[in-house]
Amino acid sequence: xxxxxxxxxxxxxxxxxxxxxxxxxxxxxxxxxxxxxxxxxxxxxxxxxxxxxxxxxxxxxxxxxxxxxxxxxxxxxxxxxxxxxxxxxxxxxxxxxxxxxxxxxxxxxxxxxxxxxxxxxxxxxxxxxxxxxxxxxxxxxxxxxxxxxxxxxxxxxxxxxxxxxxxxxxxxxxxxxxxxxxxxxxxxxxxxxxxxxxxxxxxxxxxxxxxxxxxxxxxxxxxxxxxxxxxxxxxxxxxxxxxxxxxxxxxxxxxxxx
Amino acid sequence: xxxxxxxxxxxxxxxxxxxxxxxxxxxxxxxxxxxxxxxxxxxxxxxxxxxxxxxxxxxxxxxxxxxxxxxxxxx
Numbered sequence: 001x002x003x004x005x006x007x008x009x010x011x012x013x014x015x016x017x018x019x020x021x022x023x024x025x026x027x028x029x030x031x032x033x034x035x036x037x038x039x040x041x042x043x044x045x046x047x048x049x050x051x052x053x054x055x056x057x058x059x060x061x062x063x064x065x066x067x068x069x070x071x072x073x074x075x076x077x078x079x080x081x082x083x084x085x086x087x088x089x090x091x092x093x094x095x096x097x098x099x100x101x102x103x104x105x106x107x108x109x110x111x112x113x114x115x116x117x118x119x120x121x122x123x124x125x126x127x128x129x130x131x132x133x134x135x136x137x138x139x140x141x142x143x144x145x146x147x148x149x150x151x152x153x154x155x156x157x158x159x160x161x162x163x164x165x166x167x168x169x170x171x172x173x174x175x176x177x178x179x180x181x182x183x184x185x186x187x188x189x190x191x192x193x194x195x196x197x198x199x200x201x202x203x204x205x206x207x208x209x210x211x212x213x214x215x216x217x218x219x220x221x222x223x224x225x226x227x228x229x230x231x232x233x234x235x236x237x238x239x240x241x242x243x244x245x246x247x248x249x250x251x252x253x254x255x256x257x258x
Numbered sequence: 259x260x261x262x263x264x265x266x267x268x269x270x271x272x273x274x275x276x277x278x279x280x281x282x283x284x285x286x287x288x289x290x291x292x293x294x295x296x297x298x299x300x301x302x303x304x305x306x307x308x309x310x311x312x313x314x315x316x317x318x319x320x321x322x323x324x325x326x327x328x329x330x331x332x333x
Contacts, residue, residue, distance in 0.1 A: 188320035
């Protein structure tokens with residue numbers, strides 16, 4: 001991509017060390033990625049602690065926290081069944097972390113000098129690990145509950161005997177692709193939205209120096225970017241929901257074997 | 259044709275897939291609305307399935323975007 005105007009849309013995804021720290025050959029510096037993850041953790045922690053006073057008559061804050069936990073509770077009960085109670089803490093951590101990380105990356109912290117917001121979920125190393133966590137949880141739960149009968153997941157109920165050699169590999173591939181599709185979806189959705197906003201933001205900046213025609217393009221881009229930001233806010237919530245929903249569905253497979 | 263122009267044309271062609279996924283996502287939500295208006299009482303119970311269909315359709319478009327990016331930044 002030729003860099004006209006000198007605005008590089010990929011620069012916002014660069015991981016930079018804030019506090020360099022090396023142990024032997026390993027680089028475990030505190031990067032902007034981990035700093036924003038810690039900020040997200042602090043936000044979630046503050047939100048939960050302020051709402052867990054267990055008042056008999058809940059205030060607004062407690063209602064917000066109860067609404068969130070109730071939402072995840074319902075998600076687990078509907079999609080996994082009565083056994084879903086055990087997975088509520090995991091689904092809750094997954095949903096809140098992804099939601100807060102997505103939203104923190106979208107907040108306009110750039111107006112504070114020296115602060116650049118960074119979307120932790122726009123890196124496959126983060127979303128891929130989250131997806132692997134879900135996948136390994138499915139494997140552990142499946143083998144724990146069913147032992148080797150877990151492999152009957154690859155043969156759906158009522159498959160005619162001659163069809164089994166055909167169906168089983170397809171089911172196996174679709175099972176093994178799950179962690180990749182889970183991690184890739186979140187990562188690409190975040191990266192695509194941020195590149196789109198960066199490109200149209202650069203149109204506004206370059207349009208300012210381009211005379212009346214440039215101002216018209218900049219104004220149109222400004223209107224469009226407002227629409228895109230609204231869409232991205234919706235996307236943040238939907239992606240967090242879809243990630244935890246799909247995890248719940250995969251856990252349903254592991255618990256009930258189809 | 260030199261490598262740089264072939265790269266840009268290839269990335270543009272790969273971006274067609276994103277438009278095709280847009281049709282798919284529109285189809286998912288359109289069909290859901292159509293049937294939800296016929297039977298509003300049953301609509302709430304099907305929202306999980308709505309988002310599963312949305313996620314599947316959207317993933318294919320995002321893969322097309324990822325392929326376009328890989329082509330665009332290939333060396």
